[in-house]
Amino acid sequence: MADATDSATEATSETTNAVEAPEATFKTKQSQEAEPKRSWGDEVDNAPDEEPSASTASEEKVVSELNVEGLTIEEEEKINTFLDEPEDSNVTAVTSDKTPYTSAKTFEDLNLSPELLKGIYVEMKFQKPSKIQAISLPMILTPPYKNLIAQAHNGSGKTTCFALGMLSRVDPKLKAPQALCICPTRELAIQNLQVVSKMAKYTGISSECAVPEEFPPSKIAVMTQIVIGTPGTIRKWMTIGKLSLRFMNILVFDEADHMLDEDGFRDYSLRIMRDIRKSSAHCQVLLFSATFNDTVRNFVTRIVEDYNKLLVKKEELSLDSVKQYKVYCPDELAKVMVVRDRIFELGEKMGQTIIFVSTKRGASDLHKALVELGYDVSTIQGGLDLGVRDKIVKEFKDGLTQVLISTDVLARGFDQQQVNLVINYDLPKKFGMCSEPDYEVYLHRVGRAGRFGRKGAVFNLLMADETALMEKIEKHFGSHVMEVPSWNNVEDFKVALKTAGLL
DNA sequence: AAAAAAT
Numbered sequence: 001m002a003d004a005t006d007s008a009t010e011a012t013s014e015t016t017n018a019v020e021a022p023e024a025t026f027k028t029k030q031s032q033e034a035e036p037k038r039s040w041g042d043e044v045d046n047a048p049d050e051e052p053s054a055s056t057a058s059e060e061k062v063v064s065e066l067n068v069e070g071l072t073i074e075e076e077e078k079i080n081t082f083l084d085e086p087e088d089s090n091v092t093a094v095t096s097d098k099t100p101y102t103s104a105k106t107f108e109d110l111n112l113s114p115e116l117l118k119g120i121y122v123e124m125k126f127q128k129p130s131k132i133q134a135i136s137l138p139m140i141l142t143p144p145y146k147n148l149i150a151q152a153h154n155g156s157g158k159t160t161c162f163a164l165g166m167l168s169r170v171d172p173k174l175k176a177p178q179a180l181c182i183c184p185t186r187e188l189a190i191q192n193l194q195v196v197s198k199m200a201k202y203t204g205i206s207s208e209c210a211v212p213e214e215f216p217p218s219k220i221a222v223m224t225q226i227v228i229g230t231p232g233t234i235r236k237w238m239t240i241g242k243l244s245l246r247f248m249n250i251l252v253f254d255e256a257d258h259m260l261d262e263d264g265f266r267d268y269s270l271r272i273m274r275d276i277r278k279s280s281a282h283c284q285v286l287l288f289s290a291t292f293n294d295t296v297r298n299f300v301t302r303i304v305e306d307y308n309k310l311l312v313k314k315e316e317l318s319l320d321s322v323k324q325y326k327v328y329c330p331d332e333l334a335k336v337m338v339v340r341d342r343i344f345e346l347g348e349k350m351g352q353t354i355i356f357v358s359t360k361r362g363a364s365d366l367h368k369a370l371v372e373l374g375y376d377v378s379t380i381q382g383g384l385d386l387g388v389r390d391k392i393v394k395e396f397k398d399g400l401t402q403v404l405i406s407t408d409v410l411a412r413g414f415d416q417q418q419v420n421l422v423i424n425y426d427l428p429k430k431f432g433m434c435s436e437p438d439y440e441v442y443l444h445r446v447g448r449a450g451r452f453g454r455k456g457a458v459f460n461l462l463m464a465d466e467t468a469l470m471e472k473i474e475k476h477f478g479s480h481v482m483e484v485p486s487w488n489n490v491e492d493f494k495v496a497l498k499t500a501g502l503l
Numbered sequence: 504a505a506a507a508a509a510t
Contacts, residue, residue, distance in 0.1 A: 185507060212508075232509040258507095265508075359505065382507055408506050432504050441506090
């Protein structure tokens with residue numbers, strides 16, 4: 001089995017850029033002969049200021065200073081020269097040596113193969129690189145193929161960055177895996193594969209998923225160049241000798257903060273990374289996520305030596321294009337009524353909706369309650385059979401269902417352009433803590449709406465014990481979440497939706 | 504004591 005579906009739908013809406021760049025005079029690639037790079041990896045350990053911050057509060061400050069003149073000399077050297085457009089002032093790029101990178105105004109600037117370019121234009125219908133793509137792709141594709149840590153908005157086109165990275169770093173003639181991408185969920189791995197295989201259409205490069213299936217895997221060695229999967233299955237394929245690491249030259253972590261978080265998949269990820277480093281001389285590592293909290297970032301920068309990095313200012317991450325609301329609900333029943341009377345009534349008119357619930361139990365309870373009220377609704381969570389999960393996602397992506405109840409299985413990375421309404425039926429909490437919100441999950445949930453700069457709205461349904469959590473979230477992101485005056489007034493919801501530009 | 508992926 002190879003080349004997964006071409007029915008990739010629009011899995012990557014997150015791509016062509018919303019901002020049309022003024023045709024600035026195109027900068028030619030300067031000084032091709034990069035001066036020989038000192039090994040900066042050693043520097044990492046004793047350069048505490050390499051990390052912009054220890055505290056969140058100071059981070060924004062330092063990051064923005066990087067764009068002006070308040071830098072240390074050492075850092076000034078590392079700042080890329082292409083950060084000259086005012087509109088890029090919210091992105092900070094730091095390179096680990098003096099390799100010159102030039103922002104890519106067009107995909108032609110990237111020395112991609114003609115076949116790959118054709119896939120980009122004809123299949124994907126991209127016109128030009130998005131901001132994150134323009135900056136990250138030269139870093140990814142230019143020798144010496146430095147590692148990269150990249151943080152960028154939800155829906156800003158990260159998938160395309162690492163998809164192109166993988167596609168241009170493999171040899172189609174070599175029938176062996178050369179690129180590996182690890183994702184936190186089966187759904188995300190499948191989605192990423194669809195993007196990659198669509199983009200690869202004319203290249204002769206094949207790809208496949210290493211995710212849990214209903215049947216146990218065959219032991220036949222993988223011959224596709226690109227493998228995208230979930231950690232456990234990838235490990236399994238490695239141990240049964242199905243997945244060879246010998247020719248691996250690029251390793252991608254999607255949702256990297258989660259993949260390397262103690263509470264996430266850290267052990268799996270590290271073991272895979274270690275094995276690859278053992279068996280292939282030089283393997284480029286790319287880490288992508290919209291979020292890197294301080295703890296994870298600290299850890300990540302220790303294990304990935306000698307890297308370039310891209311950071312987006314925190315306030316830029318809180319998604320201005322998506323309006324956030326809070327709705328005080330006296331009890332659980334009120335929440336159900338809001339879903340029934342507002343979301344089903346109003347939400348249907350303007351696209352698709354995802355209702356996030358923190359537990360599988362909660363998801364299935366809500367599902368049952370709505371079904372009992374006579375509403376047909378679909379629900380996805382990890383406890384369902386794989387086939388059912390696939391079907392539910394496909395129906396939603398095909399637009400056959402309007403409203404989807406989901407656990408956090410879809411909180412990260414799930415890309416469906418038509419979703420412009422997200423309901424937090426409850427708020428995400430940090431593991432084992434009932435009074436501490438999970439800010440990352442919150443941000444990722446919100447990011448399911450407003451893909452690629454589209455308009456969107458989030459309604460947080462709050463009972464009394466959740467108001468404090470909401471306040472903490474508002475404080476953390478420094479954003480004011482507007483209040484819908486009354487949970488049972490349809491006009492209030494209409495006003496909110498109009499304000500969000502959805503009605 | 505949570506989701507997910509796994510075992």
